[in-house]
Amino acid sequence: MELYVFLTGRIRMTGAPVLAYLVRIDNHCVLVDTGYPRERAGAYRDNPRELIEMNAGDDVVSQVARLGIKAADIGYVVCTHFDIDHAGNYDAFPQARFVVQRRHLDWARTEESPRIGQVRAQWDRSAGYQVADGDTTLLPGIELLESSGHVPGHQSVLVRLPGSRPVLLAADAIPTREAQNSDTRPIYPFDMDAEAVRASTRKLTDLARAENARIIYGHDPGIYQEITAFPGRFT
């Protein structure tokens, strides 16, 4: 089992990374998040309002191809949530099963949130979803953890590696290192429910402590220097 972390772009305002992850396990490949839409590569140069700086070749489709993995080899895509920096490029993996929390999917479909509703074309798959109800084992060694607050039905992922500490992909439940203390955690502009954010932060940090897991924060400005990022990997 191997875990790769892809840097697929940066948030322009802060320089914080936009990440996606690939777990290779026996003959399964599992993507966790799919980054910003590849058709927007380079768009930041012409559009001052473009939120994400992404260059050609940074997108998740290019990075997966660089590993020699074909789109058809991706068996699962785990969707932490449908914000556009996490849920672009779904169309590139037509054979994968997409796994999302039922609560997130139901809520997204209401279009109650303009930021999720506006990008519906990215995530509204005609092929549908495999829905999870709360914490679930996706495959042996891959646990999905409900971590609402940033949005309803956000999910994080615990990966148990054979040769090193488990890795907790917190995504936007704990986007930065400074957000890992549930009591003092900053509530960011896109966090929808402060109380739920704190409860999920506590749930994940308690779990990380119990499992001796390393947390990979979703958008931490320093994280990419610290971790074994692509073309390195965790094993």
Ligand SMILES: [Zn+2]
């Ligand atoms: Zn995000």
